[in-house]
Amino acid sequence: MSIEHSISNECTVEEQDENDAERFTVVREEPELRATVDLEIQAKVDTNHPDSGTTGLTLEAEETLAAREMEIERTTRRLDDRQTSDREARSRDVASRGTSRATTPSRRDPREDLTREELAAVNRQAHRVAADVEGYTAAAIGRRLAAQVAAGRELLDAVLDVREQLFASGAPVPLGALESVPSGEVTVEGRLIDVWETDSTAIQEVGLLDDESGRTKLTVWAGSDQPWIAEGERVRLYNAKKNWYEGRCSVALTRWSRVEFPDHDRWWDA
The missing domain is CATH 2.40.50.140 (Nucleic acid-binding proteins)
Known part of the structure; x- marks a missing residue:
């Protein structure tokens, strides 16, 4: 083989390598940098620590942290934080007034407004009506009769009206x-x-x-x-x-x- 032929072959090989390099893209594999679990945990601890400040936080994160601290302070701060506070005493007073209202009848018994003779007549009629109506006591019927008599109605008319009301309610x-x-x-x-x-x-x-x-x-x-x-x-x-x-x-x-x-x-x- 001549020298010229060898040089010609070498040039041909180099040109072939350049052509192959142009046709194929060479991918270089490099290790991905990723934080370990321990580093992520430590980063969260450092961020949420009260003494860490806002260093390294984004503007949105700083605003969120400030809003959360303001909300915590507002909800935990006592409204009445005086040294000589009477808050407990006022609370007991309000609770006692509510209890007394709950135990006090909301309406006055109409039988208290009748005379002794009227009350005796109402009680007699109430027992008669109660004997004919199931599910109602003489006291309950007496209160209904007394309310109408106290309003100026005749006892007989009140008896008829109450009987009609009770029977209309489904009582046999x-x-x-x-x-x-x-x-x-x-x-x-x-x-x-x-x-x-x-x-x-x-x-x-x-x-x-x-x-x-x-x-x-x-x-x-x-x-x-x-x-x-x-x-x-x-x-x-x-x-x-x-x-x-x-x-x-x-x-x-x-x-x-x-x-x-x-x-x-x-x-x-x-």
Whole structure:
């Protein structure tokens, strides 16, 4: 091989290396500088330390730190920090006044405004009404009567008004007191002791309802969509309509009435 040919080959190799370098990018791998866990913890400790100041913090971090310190100081600072503070005494006084208001009745008992004779008459009527109404004591009824009498109303009118209010609230009306109740619809409770046959297609069922105070006729209209009541069964009838026939009061079930069977409910609950 000649010298010229060797030099020519060497030049060709160098040129080839330069071409390869231009085509391929050389990536130099260098280690990434990253703080260790211990360094990060120490940095947080140094930043949050009360004596560290604001050195090294950004403006946003400085403002956040200042706002947090102001909030802590505001919430922990006592409003009344005098050496001779009476804050505890004032707190006890306010608490005692609130307790006395809670234990003091908000309304005056109207029976205190009646004379001795009026109070005696009110108490007698209250016991009579309480005997006819379930769920109300004579004292509660007496307060209602006394309030109306103290306002200038006659006792008899007050009794009728209170009875109507109590019976309208859903309390069962004794069958013996049906005639004295001015309401057109009542709630009654009793036992169906007798069922009568009827030829009227408008009547589903008719019979005699009984309780300890009296008896009355019960009519269940065919269009009322009410359940059948067996003879001897105890029922509670809501919104039963009062009817009068030949001077006697009876009750009837309409579409707006409701029937409950107390004995069935107790058996089911048991």
